[in-house]
Amino acid sequence: MTAPRHLLSIDDLDRAGIERILDRAASFAEVAGREIKKVPALRGRTVVNLFYEASTRTSSSFELAAKRLSADVVSVRAATSSVTKGESLKDTVQTLTAYDPAAIVIRSPHAGAAQLVARWTDAAVVNAGDGKHEHPTQALLDVYTLRRRLGALDGKNIWIVGDVLHSRVARSDILAFARMGAQVTVSGPPTLLPRGIEALGCEVAPTLERLAEADVVYVLRMQNERMDEAYVPSLREYAARYQVNAARLQPHQLLMHPGPVNRGVELSADAIDSPQALIAQQVEAGVVVRMAVLYELLAGSGAGAPLVAEAAAEAVALA
Amino acid sequence: MTAPRHLLSIDDLDRAGIERILDRAASFAEVAGREIKKVPALRGRTVVNLFYEASTRTSSSFELAAKRLSADVVSVRAATSSVTKGESLKDTVQTLTAYDPAAIVIRSPHAGAAQLVARWTDAAVVNAGDGKHEHPTQALLDVYTLRRRLGALDGKNIWIVGDVLHSRVARSDILAFARMGAQVTVSGPPTLLPRGIEALGCEVAPTLERLAEADVVYVLRMQNERMDEAYVPSLREYAARYQVNAARLQPHQLLMHPGPVNRGVELSADAIDSPQALIAQQVEAGVVVRMAVLYELLAGSGAGAPLVAEAAAEAVALA
Amino acid sequence: MTAPRHLLSIDDLDRAGIERILDRAASFAEVAGREIKKVPALRGRTVVNLFYEASTRTSSSFELAAKRLSADVVSVRAATSSVTKGESLKDTVQTLTAYDPAAIVIRSPHAGAAQLVARWTDAAVVNAGDGKHEHPTQALLDVYTLRRRLGALDGKNIWIVGDVLHSRVARSDILAFARMGAQVTVSGPPTLLPRGIEALGCEVAPTLERLAEADVVYVLRMQNERMDEAYVPSLREYAARYQVNAARLQPHQLLMHPGPVNRGVELSADAIDSPQALIAQQVEAGVVVRMAVLYELLAGSGAGAPLVAEAAAEAVALA
Numbered sequence: 001m002t003a004p005r006h007l008l009s010i011d012d013l014d015r016a017g018i019e020r021i022l023d024r025a026a027s028f029a030e031v032a033g034r035e036i037k038k039v040p041a042l043r044g045r046t047v048v049n050l051f052y053e054a055s056t057r058t059s060s061s062f063e064l065a066a067k068r069l070s071a072d073v074v075s076v077r078a079a080t081s082s083v084t085k086g087e088s089l090k091d092t093v094q095t096l097t098a099y100d101p102a103a104i105v106i107r108s109p110h111a112g113a114a115q116l117v118a119r120w121t122d123a124a125v126v127n128a129g130d131g132k133h134e135h136p137t138q139a140l141l142d143v144y145t146l147r148r149r150l151g152a153l154d155g156k157n158i159w160i161v162g163d164v165l166h167s168r169v170a171r172s173d174i175l176a177f178a179r180m181g182a183q184v185t186v187s188g189p190p191t192l193l194p195r196g197i198e199a200l201g202c203e204v205a206p207t208l209e210r211l212a213e214a215d216v217v218y219v220l221r222m223q224n225e226r227m228d229e230a231y232v233p234s235l236r237e238y239a240a241r242y243q244v245n246a247a248r249l250q251p252h253q254l255l256m257h258p259g260p261v262n263r264g265v266e267l268s269a270d271a272i273d274s275p276q277a278l279i280a281q282q283v284e285a286g287v288v289v290r291m292a293v294l295y296e297l298l299a300g301s302g303a304g305a306p307l308v309a310e311a312a313a314e315a316v317a318l319a
Numbered sequence: 320m321t322a323p324r325h326l327l328s329i330d331d332l333d334r335a336g337i338e339r340i341l342d343r344a345a346s347f348a349e350v351a352g353r354e355i356k357k358v359p360a361l362r363g364r365t366v367v368n369l370f371y372e373a374s375t376r377t378s379s380s381f382e383l384a385a386k387r388l389s390a391d392v393v394s395v396r397a398a399t400s401s402v403t404k405g406e407s408l409k410d411t412v413q414t415l416t417a418y419d420p421a422a423i424v425i426r427s428p429h430a431g432a433a434q435l436v437a438r439w440t441d442a443a444v445v446n447a448g449d450g451k452h453e454h455p456t457q458a459l460l461d462v463y464t465l466r467r468r469l470g471a472l473d474g475k476n477i478w479i480v481g482d483v484l485h486s487r488v489a490r491s492d493i494l495a496f497a498r499m500g501a502q503v504t505v506s507g508p509p510t511l512l513p514r515g516i517e518a519l520g521c522e523v524a525p526t527l528e529r530l531a532e533a534d535v536v537y538v539l540r541m542q543n544e545r546m547d548e549a550y551v552p553s554l555r556e557y558a559a560r561y562q563v564n565a566a567r568l569q570p571h572q573l574l575m576h577p578g579p580v581n582r583g584v585e586l587s588a589d590a591i592d593s594p595q596a597l598i599a600q601q602v603e604a605g606v607v608v609r610m611a612v613l614y615e616l617l618a619g620s621g622a623g624a625p626l627v628a629e630a631a632a633e634a635v636a637l638a
Numbered sequence: 639m640t641a642p643r644h645l646l647s648i649d650d651l652d653r654a655g656i657e658r659i660l661d662r663a664a665s666f667a668e669v670a671g672r673e674i675k676k677v678p679a680l681r682g683r684t685v686v687n688l689f690y691e692a693s694t695r696t697s698s699s700f701e702l703a704a705k706r707l708s709a710d711v712v713s714v715r716a717a718t719s720s721v722t723k724g725e726s727l728k729d730t731v732q733t734l735t736a737y738d739p740a741a742i743v744i745r746s747p748h749a750g751a752a753q754l755v756a757r758w759t760d761a762a763v764v765n766a767g768d769g770k771h772e773h774p775t776q777a778l779l780d781v782y783t784l785r786r787r788l789g790a791l792d793g794k795n796i797w798i799v800g801d802v803l804h805s806r807v808a809r810s811d812i813l814a815f816a817r818m819g820a821q822v823t824v825s826g827p828p829t830l831l832p833r834g835i836e837a838l839g840c841e842v843a844p845t846l847e848r849l850a851e852a853d854v855v856y857v858l859r860m861q862n863e864r865m866d867e868a869y870v871p872s873l874r875e876y877a878a879r880y881q882v883n884a885a886r887l888q889p890h891q892l893l894m895h896p897g898p899v900n901r902g903v904e905l906s907a908d909a910i911d912s913p914q915a916l917i918a919q920q921v922e923a924g925v926v927v928r929m930a931v932l933y934e935l936l937a938g939s940g941a942g943a944p945l946v947a948e949a950a951a952e953a954v955a956l957a
């Protein structure tokens with residue numbers, strides 16, 4: 001697989017492609033440890049953040065990633081834009097494309113939105129979450145976080161627990177974990193497990209009985225509104241059967257969650273605050289992994305792609 | 320006419336002033352074609368974007384223009400500002416003026432707002448749309464787009480079609496096209512043509528019968544809410560009489576629209592996607608024309624104004 | 639007192655600490671008078687603005703201060719963030735902390751919020767207003783403005799008039815003015831004067847009868863909603879008893895207000911526009927004082943803190 005132009009799905013990346021991004025992220029983590037956390041890689045180039053959903057962590061993380069690559073960043077949010085005038089996604093993308101951005105980062109409540117954007121623009125497109133479909137940079141930062149802790153994912157047993165049905169994170173993580181050699185199992189109430197999910201490369205466990213087999217427990221966010229929608233009878237009952245807590249978690253297991261956590265629902269407070277939890281590390285990985293994705297798409301492909309050592313040299317030059 | 324301090328109306332510019340901005344924009348278009356799309360012209364200076372109306376294209380275009388001139392940009396939007404506390408425009412402008420910005424870019428739903436802002440600040444003021452009054456940078460980018468295609472506007476026949484009554488774009492375009500030597504005709508339902516519009520320097524045609532005379536057809540956005548307000552009986556009837564489509568458009572005519580387009584209302588899909596349409600080029604012109612406006616107001620006047628060649632040299636120095 | 643890590647309250651600063659910030663602000667005022675208004679002091683470092691309340695002046699002033707120190711700025715506003723998903727302040731701060739920002743500037747409707755943020759992050763925390771508690775940078779810019787006009791505050795008589803009860807500005811100002819050697823008196827309707835306010839180091843005057851004694855009259859904003867809440871019978875009656883106007887103001891007195899002003903309520907138009915009013919100077923001081931606060935917290939402590947002369951040298955180097 002050659003270097004992809006876009007990152008729409010984890011399927012755009014083979015194992016080598018994922019590893020190249022993770023290696024690049026590791027070199028940026030080294031930059032992030034310095035006082036001057038910038039490299040001039042994307043100086044004079046423009047990154048557009050187009051967010052049709054409220055978001056703190058993903059939008060600020062992409063914004064900071066682009067700024068630390070020295071790009072000019074334009075953030076367009078649905079709430080304050082002419083999107084409210086009924087301007088279509090296509091019109092908006094064509095407008096923004098006219099500014100000749102290097103990349104468009106798109107978050108949308110609609111599955112497939114990023115794919116559409118890629119059809120309408122010359123810019124590199126990064127999917128920052130499209131409906132229930134995918135959230136590939138989240139999966140990459142999850143793999144990055146696990147790889148740093150475990151060395152490699154090969155043969156590891158990873159359980160993904162909770163509302164898989166509505167989770168773009170779950171979909172991207174299943175693909176990414178499997179591609180990196182892990183065994184993936186999903187578990188949750190039958191109403192929240194999509195039929196045929198096995199096709200993505202995972203097993204299904206209806207209960208947490210065999211949870212002790214897992215090396216890593218990845219807990220999904222349980223959205224309160226699911227209760228109103230009758231996917232679960234009550235959050236209390238959900239918590240009784242599927243909450244990951246100190247009683248259910250084994251000492252050798254690592255715990256992950258994409259955030260923000262509903263304390264006392266899908267995770268107990270003791271689990272969140274345990275040393276097994278990698279939640280803070282996941283967030284921390286967000287900026288460097290997104291720097292790496294932008295860098296690989298915009299500066300890493302083609303002949304003159306600077307190596308890791310050169311990126312470090314650039315950082316020194318900037319300082 | 321000497322170089323104006325503000326751009327509040329197309330009336331602030333004589334033909335030479337318009338041409339100076341267009342020439343400058345052309346030099347910035349050359350910069351925009353490079354990988355590093357920046358010049359250091361406004362480094363260390365501040366541009367405030369004060370937007371009291373939702374906007375994607377205009378606000379992001381001004382923001383990017385200022386950033387590509389290396390200015391620091393502060394964006395204040397009504398929705399997230401203390402404007403919601405009832406702070407008056409005057410107070411807000413005085414507050415922002417205290418930061419000593421080089422320019423304030425103002426969009427407001429109120430005609431005359433930009434004029435008021437100019438009275439209350441030392442900064443250069445750019446009108447980014449004030450109610451139904453004017454939108455001069457849109458007109459400049461329209462002239463820029465036409466000039467690139469036609470060489471000159473002298474003697475060209477330009478028809479402006481649709482809701483002229485509510486359109487600040489129409490008002491600025493009539494002035495600008497006329498100043499550049501074109502013959503301007505406006506056409507639309509009588510309820511949507513303001514009385515006395517001829518005084519701006521145009522003719523009025525109540526129907527599209529003579530549309531074939533036009534060299535350029537400039538179609539205005541038809542806002543859906545006009546129907547509720549009983550300016551038109553129905554969008555269907557409006558479209559039947561005034562929609563510009565393949566049946567009405569001659570092969571030699573150029574088609575323009577300020578965007579965003581209501582597909583199937585004022586323009587048919589086939590017209591939008593025809594090679595005669597300059598809509599994408601208009602949007603593309605937005606950033607470079609706004610860079611040129613900011614540059615002329617802030618760096619271009621006075622003795623040491625760098626020539627086009629010097630701007631290019633600056634860009635090289637930045638790279 | 640050693641250099642504080644955070645600025646949560648004026649109580650974090652002794653008189654020498656306040657003076658150090660004011661001196662630094664004066665050196666930045668000199669930079670602000672140049673065409674290139676930047677210094678490279680915080681290049682490559684990140685400042686997060688986390689605003690849970692609508693604000694124009696404070697948020698844009700902090701944003702600009704950070705940009706003029708060459709920091710990368712990420713602004714998170716409640717209205718457009720996942721705060722709307724019910725994400726807790728703690729989760730948000732932990733997320734933002736994972737980006738390793740140098741500083742978090744926090745505004746919140748809840749008293750004590752800044753203190754909590756400081757507990758959850760390694761970043762320097764600046765309180766930009768927490769409920770009715772404090773607004774220390776406002777007090778610092780007030781002292782800065784007065785010091786520029788009066789030389790020193792020692793022995794000066796400062797009256798703070800109006801809704802002291804709901805005013806974080808009043809609380810911070812009383813502390814700061816007293817620390818700088820002034821005699822502080824608060825005055826307003828008994829319903830709007832908190833019991834025990836004398837403990838902060840001020841006297842209480844129930845009427846404006848003795849207002850002529852003041853060297854400085856600091857008028858607080860009267861929020862319209864207080865009338866609905868029955869703190870005052872009517873704004874008209876409030877104005878009759880407590881409005882500061884030309885009739886009540888002595889020619890030798892200086893007039894201050896934190897803005898935005900309700901014209902005709904707490905201040906008459908003639909008072910606002912009189913040469914005694916320092917309101918514009920207060921706003922103007924906002925950027926340089928906030929630059930100084932960020933600089934002192936992030937670059938000024940520790941061994942290698944550049945002196946004022948060095949900051950100027952840096953500015954030259956940047957130009």
